[in-house]
Amino acid sequence: MAKPLVAYFRVSTREQGRSGLGIDAQRAAVARFAEAEGFEIVAEFVEVETGKGADALDRRPELAKALAKSKAAKCPVVVAKLDRLSRDVHFISGLMAQRVAFIVAELGADADPFMLHLYAALAEKERAVISARTKAALAAAKARGQALGNPRLGEARAVANASHVAGADAFAATVAPAIRAAQAAGAKTLREIAAALDGRGIATARGGKWDAKTVSNVLKRIC
Numbered sequence: 001m002a003k004p005l006v007a008y009f010r011v012s013t014r015e016q017g018r019s020g021l022g023i024d025a026q027r028a029a030v031a032r033f034a035e036a037e038g039f040e041i042v043a044e045f046v047e048v049e050t051g052k053g054a055d056a057l058d059r060r061p062e063l064a065k066a067l068a069k070s071k072a073a074k075c076p077v078v079v080a081k082l083d084r085l086s087r088d089v090h091f092i093s094g095l096m097a098q099r100v101a102f103i104v105a106e107l108g109a110d111a112d113p114f115m116l117h118l119y120a121a122l123a124e125k126e127r128a129v130i131s132a133r134t135k136a137a138l139a140a141a142k143a144r145g146q147a148l149g150n151p152r153l154g155e156a157r158a159v160a161n162a163s164h165v166a167g168a169d170a171f172a173a174t175v176a177p178a179i180r181a182a183q184a185a186g187a188k189t190l191r192e193i194a195a196a197l198d199g200r201g202i203a204t205a206r207g208g209k210w211d212a213k214t215v216s217n218v219l220k221r222i223c
Helices: 014-019 023-037 061-073 089-096 113-143 151-184 190-199 212-222
Strands: 003-011 039-048 077-079 102-104
Touching: 003 023, 003 061, 023 039, 023 077, 039 061, 061 077, 151 190, 151 212, 190 212
Parallel strands: 003 039, 003 077, 077 102
Antiparallel strands: none
C-alpha cells in the first residue's frame, strides 16, 4: 500500500507561476521520487512567492496549508529541492520546529533533519560567497575602466565567472562528506567513488551521473 505524501511547489515570480515553468519540473521530479519510493501524493500546494525575509512563512499561505494537511494526514511534506523551502538556515529550523517531516526529493528519503540543516547552511554560504565575489568582480571591472571593448560586457563576464567559481566551490563542499564516506567504505579509484555517489542518488552539479572526471574536478576543489 502506497504511503501518503503532501507535495509543495514554489516559484519566486508571477511570470513563472503563470507560465508553469519551474512548477512543471518540480512536479515531475516529485512524481518520479514518489513512484520510486512507494509514495502517493494525496495533496499538492503551489506557491508563487519569494522565499526571502524573516516573515517568509507569513507570506507563504500555501506552505501553511501544506503543513496543516501534513499534520492531519500524518505524513511528510515533499519538495523537489531544498531551495523550494528556503536557503535560509533559520527558516529551515523554524519549519523543523513545526514537527512535520520534510522530504527533499533531490536528496532522497533518508535525508534527516540534520542533513537538511547542513544543506541549508551550505546553500546560505554559497549565496554569501557568490555575492561577495560578484561585488569583487564588479569592483575589479570598474578599476579596469581603460580596458578596450564594451565595459558592461566586461563586467557581465566578470560577474558570471565569479558566480561560476563560487557555485562550483560550494557544490564541492556539499558533496565532500559523501565522497569521504565512499572512500572510508573502500572506494579507492575515481570510478569507484563515482559509482558510490550514483548509488546514493547524488547528482552532479548539472544533475547528471558521475564519472571519473567529475569526481576529479570536485576533489581538486576540496583537497
